[in-house]
Amino acid sequence: MIEDLKHLRNKIDAIDDELLELINTRAQLAQEVGRQKSGAVYRPERESQIFTRLQQHNHGPLSQIQIQQLFTEIISACRALEDPFTVAYLGPEGTFSEEAVNKRFGKAVNALPSRSIDEVFRQVESGTANFGVIPVENSTEGAVGRTMDLLLQTPLLICGELELAIHQCLMAKQVDLSKIRKIYSHPQSFAQCHSWLIENLHHLQGIECINAASNADAARLAANDEHAAAIASKKAAEVFGLMLCACNIQDNSNNTTRFLIIGSQAVAPSGRDKTSLVMATSNRPGAVHELLAPLARHQVSMTRLESRPSRANLWDYVFFVDIEGHQQDENVALALQSLRHNATFFKLLGSYPLA
Numbered sequence: 001m002i003e004d005l006k007h008l009r010n011k012i013d014a015i016d017d018e019l020l021e022l023i024n025t026r027a028q029l030a031q032e033v034g035r036q037k038s039g040a041v042y043r044p045e046r047e048s049q050i051f052t053r054l055q056q057h058n059h060g061p062l063s064q065i066q067i068q069q070l071f072t073e074i075i076s077a078c079r080a081l082e083d084p085f086t087v088a089y090l091g092p093e094g095t096f097s098e099e100a101v102n103k104r105f106g107k108a109v110n111a112l113p114s115r116s117i118d119e120v121f122r123q124v125e126s127g128t129a130n131f132g133v134i135p136v137e138n139s140t141e142g143a144v145g146r147t148m149d150l151l152l153q154t155p156l157l158i159c160g161e162l163e164l165a166i167h168q169c170l171m172a173k174q175v176d177l178s179k180i181r182k183i184y185s186h187p188q189s190f191a192q193c194h195s196w197l198i199e200n201l202h203h204l205q206g207i208e209c210i211n212a213a214s215n216a217d218a219a220r221l222a223a224n225d226e227h228a229a230a231i232a233s234k235k236a237a238e239v240f241g242l243m244l245c246a247c248n249i250q251d252n253s254n255n256t257t258r259f260l261i262i263g264s265q266a267v268a269p270s271g272r273d274k275t276s277l278v279m280a281t282s283n284r285p286g287a288v289h290e291l292l293a294p295l296a297r298h299q300v301s302m303t304r305l306e307s308r309p310s311r312a313n314l315w316d317y318v319f320f321v322d323i324e325g326h327q328q329d330e331n332v333a334l335a336l337q338s339l340r341h342n343a344t345f346f347k348l349l350g351s352y353p354l355a
């Protein structure tokens with residue numbers, strides 16, 4: 001038995017040695033690619049192709065998610081060797097936006113916490129950060145208005161998207177809930193955990209629910225008060241040294257937020273892409289129908305249509321549209337040409353790999 005174990009561990013050691021060698025050879029090749037290519041280090045289309053291929057080739061026992069996480073870190077380390085870059089996100093440390101940065105870029109990146117969505121755009125526009133990560137819609141709360149308004153004005157492009165399951169946790173300095181007198185969180189998180197709070201904290205009448213600027217801020221406040229708890233991410237509990245009293249307390253188990261990656265580079269086709277644009281048309285019967293007609297004519301699927309006040313004239317709207325395909329695909333290029341021709345306002349926000 002002991003001999004069997006020893007033998008198995010020797011085999012693992014031998015594989016680790018091989019992996020070590022292979023990972024370092026991969027890193028050298030990435031460095032060489034870095035020297036040969038011009039422009040940005042981060043190539044979302046290439047990374048998307050790598051993950052699609054790995055998923056097709058993976059036969060387990062590791063799950064697709066585990067493979068994705070392992071290779072995200074390998075690629076992250078390779079990218080950092082080529083040229084370390086900075087990603088701005090809606091901070092502070094411990095927010096779901098930070099989790100989104102890590103999910104997409106891995107740990108080997110300079111993550112720059114920003115105070116607001118506006119500041120994320122500014123950091124990237126000024127070149128302080130190479131990319132930005134911003135929330136664009138939540139499955140229960142809908143579109144993030146500020147992100148949409150800023151996309152309308154910015155010279156930046158959308159370079160990618162990712163979805164993050166939002167798991168809310170209750171955390172405090174101690175796990176005895178009877179000592180809790182107040183709970184801090186962001187209003188959206190309180191709303192997402194409404195039923196759980198009512199069912200589980202019977203003495204809720206005596207508990208004050210206090211709004212915080214972000215979940216991470218709520219955790220910071222709870223860390224300074226024996227009688228306070230916070231609703232925030234697991235990461236926030238780690239960052240602020242809090243104990244987890246309950247996990248996954250959001251009422252909707254599929255609660256998901258979609259994030260965008262913004263930057264100044266146009267992304268090449270990956271083979272599985274999406275294109276985002278914003279348009280306006282005149283205010284007359286049938287105008288929106290006519291505006292969108294070229295999509296059907298050129299067999300382009302629309303995956304999202306969202307209207308927002310234009311902020312120029314009263315009751316004037318702009319339409320945010322997501323379509324399947326890359327702007328360099330022939331049918332998409334033809335459809336875009338007609339849309340541009342029909343619209344009173346037209347702005348291409350970018351083509352990028354599907355999440």
Ligand SMILES: O=C(O)C(=O)C[C@]1(C(=O)O)C=C[C@@H](O)C=C1
Nearest residue numbers: 030033041042043046075078079
């Ligand atoms: O293929 C490239 O352009 C690389 O730089 C290599 C690599 C990788 O590690 O595979 C790293 C960064 C890019 O975002 C894409 C891929």
